[in-house]
Amino acid sequence: MLELLFLLLPVAAAYGWFMGRNSVKHKELKGRASITRNLSSGLNFLLTDQEDKAIEQLLELLDIEAATIETYLALANLFRRKGDWDKAIRIHEKLHQLKLPKPQAQQIQFELAKDYFCAGLYDRAEKLLVNLVKSPKLAEMALKQLFSIFIATHEWHKAEQYRQAVESTTSRSLRVAMANMLVEALKQAPEQNVDHLMSLCEQYPLAIRPKFELAQCALNQQQPLLAKSALLYIVDHKPQWAADILPLLRQCQLADDEWYQLLSKLANKQHNISAVVLLARWLAEHGSATAAEQFLLDKLTQQPSIRVFQQLLQIRQQQSAPAAEVLSSVEELVNAYLDKKSLYSCRNCGFKTRNHYWLCPSCQQWETVEPVAGIDGR
């Protein structure tokens, strides 16, 4: 009879395992119910505009449930977009304390740095970003964010230490930004150094600022040949800058023939308005007013332009004394119209201005504010 009791042992073991499993399940369910309860009350606080209580409630969950981090990141980003930087910081700081896999931890570090930047805590943001410059995934974004700090604080000299890091990325805009910040750092020096500017020109061929500054520096130091080669490089590679470059090139003692060839190329191949206007003046001086007038009429039929029309009015006034009085009042109207028009616009954000900025005041990008094109263009 006693032997029969041994036969019941497997049944008892199975019963024990079953009950044990149920108890774990029960605990799990209880835990989940508590999470759901906390989450629901957290969301409820959020929906009833009690954001501080909501954050407390939701942050408590973090200790238990690390799998919902994406939701917290989305919530923190939402606060940052709304301008509630302190709330975004609290969430990101809490996430930053969790032990997470490296890529996720670095992403949170980057987000926290962005919060600090938005809140004006530049030193804290910089400290976090410095660690991310070597991360293959975040290096480019971390460098851009670091450069935003240098722009805000005007600490241009700090850019220098990231030259190598920029070279290890493929970003064109980072190279242009680096070139511009190094020029800004040079400008803070008591004296402009032509050799430094020349080496920046060589190292950053994508940026036009070093060449522009070199040309102005060379002109100030009576070195027209050096200025000329820098300016010709700009118009060759970025003909849209001709409006600002041609007046400087005029100071570089170009031979008449060279000047004519340059203007012809820009006017006929690039359809640059400033070159068309200057070429018409050249024709009026070296050829005849009729040739200049015909050239302007041809250009106007190809491409309507207010500035070309303005030049045509000036030449017609010189040619015909009786028509001069009428034409001069038309010219006054055209001048008044053009005086109100923007001379530059940002190709990145569309910001329009009559002054030139190397750094767009609206979108904070370097070298995107260019002379305007189109019917009012130059």
Ligand SMILES: [Zn+2]
């Ligand atoms: Zn812009």
